Amino acid sequence: MKRRRRTLSVEDARLWASVARSAVPLKGKSHPQMPPEDAPELPAAPPPVGRKGSKTAAPALPAPIRQPPPQPRLTQHPFERPTRRKISKGRLPIEARIDLHEMTQGVAHDALVSFLRQSQAMGLRHVLVITGRGGSGGHFGSRGVLRRVVPMWFGSPEFRPLVSGFDSAERHHGGDGALYVRVRRFG
Secondary structure, eight states: OOOOOOOOOHHHHHHHHHHHTTSOOOTTOOOOOOOOSOOOOOOOOOOOOOSTTOOOOOOOOOOOOOOOOOOOOOOOOOOOHHHHHHHHHTSSOOOEEEEOTTOOHHHHHHHHHHHHHHHHHTTOOEEEEEOOOOOTTOGGGOTTHHHHHHHHHHTSTTTTTTEEEEEEOOGGGTGGGEEEEEEOOOO
């Protein structure tokens, strides 16, 4: 029995080419070529039916949304056990530290961004960020807010180019109220 070779319609070929462009091609291969735009125009939509004599315009079709090319995703890696042990024993120095105690979220965010940018520019690798544990007498029930939000900040697009990894600190460096942070190399 002979198999018929099925050809893609122009619309299907364009769809496949756009999907295939989102993947990384194998070594020695390239992305598929987009078919030409010689596709027939879609028929115009009939005017909406309304009351007699009403003049309503047909809604315009939205323009296709163009997505920017994908940026390389910066990932954060947890501290390796030997590195963490060296930092906690003092064999790998903590090159700088920042204390965010008694700061509001906005002030702490700005201070942390500038501290990490400065640390990166100076070529520092391991820093300590002290957030505090949050006491029982917190204002308006906001105990340990920085302790919760600083790790979330590290995952945001603003911090990803600055932080390559973080982990909670050992007890003598602040325990739950501090974080070891590995600063991403500049460039």
